Amino acid sequence: MDHGIVTDIATCIIAAWVVGVVCRVVRQPLLIAYLVAGFAIGPNGLRFITDPESIRTMSEIGLALLLFMIGLEMDLKKMLGSGRAITVTALVQIIGGVALGWLLFGWLGPAATKLEALYLAVAAAMSSTVIIVKLLHDKRELETLAGRITIGILVLQDVFVILFLAVQPSLKDPALAPLALAFGKVLLLVGVAYTVSRFVLPPVFKLVARQPELVLVGALAWCFALAGFASYLHLSREMGALLAGVLLSTFPYTLDVVAKVTSIRDFFVTLFFVSLGMIIPLPTWDYLLWMLVFSAVLVATRLLSVTPVLLKLGLGHRMSLLPAINLSQLSELSLVLLAIGKASGDxxxxxxxxxxxxxxxxxxGSTYGILRNDGIVRTVSPWLTKFGMPDLPEGSGETGHDTQAGTIFVLGFSWTASSMVEEIERERPTLLPRLKVIDFNPETVAKLRARGVSVVYGDVSQRDVLEHAGIAEAEVIVCSLSDSVLRGASNLRMLRQVRALSERAEIIVHAERLDDAAGLYAAGASYVVTPRLLEARELLEVLDAVDNHLIAEKTCEQLARLENRSEVIP
Incomplete structure (x- = not known):
């Protein structure tokens, strides 16, 4: 038996690697490679593995570790700050999605009964946590506003499906008691987890802090203990793992744990996606037809239940469309739910x-959608406006193109720009009224306006936005975003566009690679910022401090600089 499991794991990893290399060559997402590899070696493909259950148990470890790490990296304060948007949107998405799905599946098919249509509707209302989390993590979008809203909705979806599973045995004869019991179990899980993390874990981790391996083992023990406790309560193990990570995220050992768990997680997550590929059936015309109907209903319910709500909450086209795009797939729990329904004869x-x-x-499909969501937003946004759902007004709150207020344009607002504004407030406050920031994150816009900074809401890659903001009047234009952050654009493309709109402005752009600088200067840049050189200079100063036995003074100097900083993006 052990030999069989080892052989199956080896087969999965080799297949994932081979197909992954091919996908890398043809520039396709790795997630697609793992699904294709699973189908190829599974019972519906070449039949190298005929029993996917031998892999699925191992792969569930990867899912628990993935959600645990997401919890570790989650900023609970930011999540709570977006609480209204998350709660309202999730409720509308879940209730609206189930209602629409129930009507459509009962009317169009493939459900034969109203009860089967209800199962399908609930299944279609759930999105895949593991697919979304992995893709957003790879794109570094988990901590964006759209990412936080997406993850928050996923958590509430999991709570809903747990409550549905609690009442599932009595669907033919509904009762209130199972629902109350399930809700009580969720409260018990959260209460016990919070109590242990608040009063038991801190002294224990402090005791073993000098032995990093024990810190790692302790963190993993906490993850699987809480996942096991959730399973014991007949709740989702994944919810327990996510909760374990969130409650541990405030501990000072988080970064070390994340760094050490990453490689382990990637191994098991690969197995998870390969095992999912094994359940893909061979297509028939009947499957293809109803698959398209089911998929169309799911995507339509996401757009109809998510985007209008977020627009109504004043988040603009981008932040309203991205969560709907992110959530446009089916959850693994949906397949479990339908399997339970099959066992009940429903x-x-x-x-x-x-x-x-x-x-x-x-x-x-959703993998490509999430990876290319910026292009989708730019395509759909004009149509939303035509159908009476306008975007946030570009430059709302601004009057005219006051030269004094718009002398220094900042295109896009991220970490570097945040630190620059803080430095201006501390060292050159007279420059603050001259700043005009263009960005499409509503939270950033609101925070900057609260500080008295002139802001234009809009996408910096769009020529119309720049013209409307009055960039032709600019004296200085700063783009501190790296090419990896600029979605669908680059510093060179931005520079050429901005230079065409403002011939006399001094333009400052960002370069990740040193050999990009020459091309940027040739395209009209006034100055090219190369952060790696600035970091190298600081590192040299630190090395000198170490050699001169002044590292303690250097550390104190840095802590003094960081003290009491209150940046827009911490």
Missing amino acids: VSDRTISITAFAFAFLAV
């Missing part, structure tokens, strides 16, 4: 096969 084998194929189709 769901047919045909419906489960159609849903499994739709899961694979949407997993692939």
